[in-house]
Amino acid sequence: MPSRTLYWSSHYLLIxxxxxxALFPLFWLIxxxxxxxxxxxxxxIRLWPSRTSLEHFRFVLAHSDFPLFxxxxxxxxxxxxxxxxxxxxxxxxxxxxxxxxxxxxxVALMLITQMFPLVMLVAPMFRLLAPLGLxxxxxxxxxxxxxxxAPFATFLMQSFFDAIPKELEEAAMIDGDTRFGAFRRIIxxxxxxxxxxxxxxxxxxxWSELLFALMLNSSPQASTFPVGLLAFVSKFSxxxxxxxxxxxxxxxxxxxxxxxxxxYLVRGLTAGAxxx
Amino acid sequence: MxxxxxxxxxxxxxxTPILHEVTLAIGAGxxxxxxxPSGCGKSTLLRMIAxxxxxxxxxxRIGGTLVNDxxxxxxxxxxxxxxxxxxxxxxxxxxxxxxxxxxxxxxQDIETAINAAADKLxxxxxxxxxxKALSGGQRQRVAMGRAIVRRPTAFxxxxxxxxxxxxxxxxxxxEIKKLHREIGATSIYVTHDQIEAMTLADRIVAMNGGQVQQxxxxxxLYDRPANLxxxxxxxxxxxxxxxxxxxxxxGEPAIEHAGFTLPLGHDVTLAEGAALTVGxxxxxxxxxxxxxxxxxxxxxxxxxxxxxxxxxxxxxxxAFSLARPSLMIxxxxxxxxxxxxxxxxxxxxxxxxx
Numbered sequence: 001m002p003s004r005t006l007y008w009s010s011h012y013l014l015i016x017x018x019x020x021x022a023l024f025p026l027f028w029l030i031x032x033x034x035x036x037x038x039x040x041x042x043x044x045i046r047l048w049p050s051r052t053s054l055e056h057f058r059f060v061l062a063h064s065d066f067p068l069f070x071x072x073x074x075x076x077x078x079x080x081x082x083x084x085x086x087x088x089x090x091x092x093x094x095x096x097x098x099x100x101x102x103x104x105x106x107v108a109l110m111l112i113t114q115m116f117p118l119v120m121l122v123a124p125m126f127r128l129l130a131p132l133g134l135x136x137x138x139x140x141x142x143x144x145x146x147x148x149x150a151p152f153a154t155f156l157m158q159s160f161f162d163a164i165p166k167e168l169e170e171a172a173m174i175d176g177d178t179r180f181g182a183f184r185r186i187i188x189x190x191x192x193x194x195x196x197x198x199x200x201x202x203x204x205x206x207w208s209e210l211l212f213a214l215m216l217n218s219s220p221q222a223s224t225f226p227v228g229l230l231a232f233v234s235k236f237s238x239x240x241x242x243x244x245x246x247x248x249x250x251x252x253x254x255x256x257x258x259x260x261x262x263x264y265l266v267r268g269l270t271a272g273a274x275x276x
Numbered sequence: 277m278x279x280x281x282x283x284x285x286x287x288x289x290x291x292t293p294i295l296h297e298v299t300l301a302i303g304a305g306x307x308x309x310x311x312x313p314s315g316c317g318k319s320t321l322l323r324m325i326a327x328x329x330x331x332x333x334x335x336x337r338i339g340g341t342l343v344n345d346x347x348x349x350x351x352x353x354x355x356x357x358x359x360x361x362x363x364x365x366x367x368x369x370x371x372x373x374x375x376x377x378x379x380x381x382x383x384q385d386i387e388t389a390i391n392a393a394a395d396k397l398x399x400x401x402x403x404x405x406x407x408k409a410l411s412g413g414q415r416q417r418v419a420m421g422r423a424i425v426r427r428p429t430a431f432x433x434x435x436x437x438x439x440x441x442x443x444x445x446x447x448x449x450x451e452i453k454k455l456h457r458e459i460g461a462t463s464i465y466v467t468h469d470q471i472e473a474m475t476l477a478d479r480i481v482a483m484n485g486g487q488v489q490q491x492x493x494x495x496x497l498y499d500r501p502a503n504l505x506x507x508x509x510x511x512x513x514x515x516x517x518x519x520x521x522x523x524x525x526x527g528e529p530a531i532e533h534a535g536f537t538l539p540l541g542h543d544v545t546l547a548e549g550a551a552l553t554v555g556x557x558x559x560x561x562x563x564x565x566x567x568x569x570x571x572x573x574x575x576x577x578x579x580x581x582x583x584x585x586x587x588x589x590x591x592x593x594x595a596f597s598l599a600r601p602s603l604m605i606x607x608x609x610x611x612x613x614x615x616x617x618x619x620x621x622x623x624x625x626x627x628x629x630x
Contacts (some may be wrong), residue, residue, distance in 0.1 A: 167361035170328050173348040174355045175375035175422070185374075189365045 026251075033057070033244035040241060056245035065220055066246050069228030073207060074253065075138050076224055080145040081203040085157075087150045088198055089191075092157025093183065097166070110151040118148070122215045129216060136222045141213060145206045153198050160194025161187070196261035204254050225250050279304040279462040280325065280430060285334030287320055287486075294320050295486045297334065302430075302464065307456050309465045311473035312483035312509070318466045321483075322432050325464065327351050339429055354423035355432040358439065360415045362407040362422075368394075369403040372421045393421040396455070413444045420452075424459060433465040437472065449475060470510050474498070482506045504625040507555045513583055515555045515619070518591040522546040522620075531618070535589040536568045541615045544630045552628065555619035558583065558596035563603075566612025572603045586611060 032040070034052040043049060060066045095107070125144060126135065134140030164187060172182035210226040217223055220231075225246070232243035278301040287295040295317040302308050310318040323329040325336055327348035336343050343351050354375075363371050369390055376386045394400045397417040407415055416436060423431055433452075437445045453476055456463055467473055473480050474494040482489045482497060482505070490502040501507035507515050520533040522544070529540040531554055538554075546552065563584065570593070574585035581598045588611060595611070603609060620628040 165359060165361065167357045167359050168363065170326075170348070171355065171357060171361035171422075172363070172374070173328075174326055174351075174353065175426075176349045176378040178347070178349065181378070186363055 029244050029247050032240055033248045035241060037241055056241040057249070060242050060245045060249065064242070064246075065223075065231065066225070066228055066249070068220070069223050069225040070249070072138055072222060073224040073226075073250070076141045076145065076213075077203045077206040077253075079138070079142040080149065080206040081199045083142065083146045084149045084153045084202045085195055085199045087146065088153025088157045088202075089195060091150070091154035092159075093161050093187075095154065095158045096161035097169075110154065113151050118211060122211065125212070126216060135216050136219045137217070138222055140216055141222075141224070144212055144216065145202075145209065149202045149205060153202055156198050156201070157191075157194060160191050160198075164190050200257055200261050203257055207250075207254055278302055279306070279339060280464070281335070281337040281340075282321070282325070283335045283337070285321070285324065285331055285336060287317070287324060287329065287332045293486055295324075298488055299334075300481060300488065300491065302462060304462055305460045307453075307463045307465065307476060307478045308481060309467060309473040309477035309479075310481045310483060311467055311470055312489075314468055316483045317486040318468075318481075318483050319434055322355075322434055322464060322466045325430075326353055326355050326432050352429045353432055354426050354428040354430075355434065356419045356423050356436045358435040360407075360419040360436075360439075362415060362418055364407050367404050367406060368399060368410070368418050368421075371407070371418055372425050375422070375426045389425040390421075393425045396424070396458075397421050397451075412440055413448065416440060416448060420455070424455070428461065430462040430464065433463065433467075435467055436465075438467070438469070445472075452476065471512065474510070480510075482509060484509070500627070501555075501619065502627050504553060504555075504621050507619060507621065507627075511557060513558050513594050513596060515557050516561070516591075516593045517553050517555045517621075518593075520552060520554045522550045522552055523548055531620070533589065533591070538567075538613055538618070539615060540618070540630075542630055544620060544628050546620075546622070546628060551623050553621040553625075555621065556593075556613055556617055558594045559598075560614060560617035561586075561593060561595035562612040562614065563595055563597060563601055563609055566610045568611045568613070569608050570611040572605055572607050572609055574605065575601075575603055 031048060033056055034054065035043075035049040036051060036053045036055060039049050039051060095103070129135050129137075129140050129144070132140075134143065168186050168190075169179070169182040172186045173179060177185065208226060209224075213224045213227045214230070217227065220228075229243055229246055229250075232239045232246065280300075280302040282298055282300040282302075285295060285298045286293070298317075298321060300308075310321060312318050320329055324331055325338075327343065327346060327350075331344045338351055338353065363374065366374070372390050372393060373386050376389060381389075390403070391400075394403055397420060399414065399417055399421060402410060402414060407418065410418065416439075419436065436452075437448050440448060449472060452465075456476075465472075465476060477494050479491060480494055480497050481491050484505045490497055490506045492500075492502075497506055497510050501510060501515075504517065508517060518533065520531040523530055523532045523537075525532075525537055525539065529543050530537050531540060531552070532538075533554075568588055570586040570588040572584060573587055573592070576583040576585070577600070581596055582600055584595045584597065584601065584603060586593045586595060586609070593611075620630070622628050
């Protein structure tokens, strides 16, 4: 079966090309991060330096503000993920289970908010937050990120709730539960994968957001790490080694997060609920 | 006092009417089947009794208490869903214990109740399994078990067997009937399957277009359908129905159809020349004798008997015979439509009494 062999080898070849293409920037990031300064410009373009060192990591962790930025990012992204998931969960449940006056209008309005280029909103947002003392503040960033991500998270959560048959709640309510009890004991455990996915998505979105973090928070005390990365760009030079080391470190929480939730992402929890 | 009283209940979604002034009293311990084609409002009525749909007009009482505005949990009813609606993240035992735990029943009593139900339903070996590890029939039993551990005032069944294959359905049908005999709780059962309705019910409520068409025992509905809808819906193969005129032949009441006349043998309150629909059950048509000649179109042996498709002038008829007539397709055969087995329906569709 030569055609079959050809089919599968081209199949895998295409996948390999795609994976290479997708992962190459990541590889380059790590490569530069472990290249000592003296080899950075002297060796030309090579796939791997002749000598590696962790000096950039040591410097970034011990002698820069990076740990502070990192902590700020964790607070902002974690706070945003929690608040958006709560709001999106509540809103998604409402959209999925209840019909009410003005529902199509509300949905359309939520969609419209997703159509604006965010740059347009920087100035008004600043004017709004400054008198409230929410610029140069982590709380301010959490509020802004929550506002931007909540509509999308609501739609996402709605689709997860839609996938859970209504009969499950009805059965629970007939069994003697209240609607909220049915939600907590039956629906919530079944939506955990959806909640994890939504939380993960929002966390990474907030983690890598630069524009608002840069515009609203100018003091280093309240900077998140994407802004912090810019600190490695000085007027006269760019410290690529340290910047890349910081970038590698910044990948860790996102990786850990997805590692923790990946079993929820792949599990089909509702199997067996209804006829199958 | 009846266990469940439905009085003038209507339901509409916006301006779309779903149910129109349904009135029905269900006695304690009675097994009532709501039957009708899909969209006739039977499931909506059941969900209104359960408290899952709001009542637009009218009153529903359970055990004498007006429940129109009570949430499902306050109605003391159990329901078995078509999709079973088992809680997928809980074991079989936890599924059945759910309602008891919510009522803060003592652990000991929960265990006793679950074991009793599991024994009754043959679920003892799978109590620790999750629903997804069960067969369709087992899931159906768990759904039943979840209902019976509660000992509710009434059981509601929403097409509980329609997801099972034919053999299992027949088996579970008998089990439900046995279970009802043992427990004796008031039951309301919704189905579109008239065989299920006939076999299970103490009383059948035939519904169509949001209205109750007839209420009665299975054989009452079968032998004396109140209107054309019930006549055509109950029975398989279905009752033969054809248009005719009421007339008199030599002073004797008869029905006339293009080309043949059937004497009725008794009078009915119809004007001469009135249009009517004549119905006759397939098993009442006798082949090989009779005044009318028909042509055999098709012969379907079912093993139990034989369904013969006939053309009588311009009328297509089905005859059912327990004998095994050897008929050639296209052959001519004498057909007898006995007057005593004819059902007559007026132009408004209602049964003409005789």
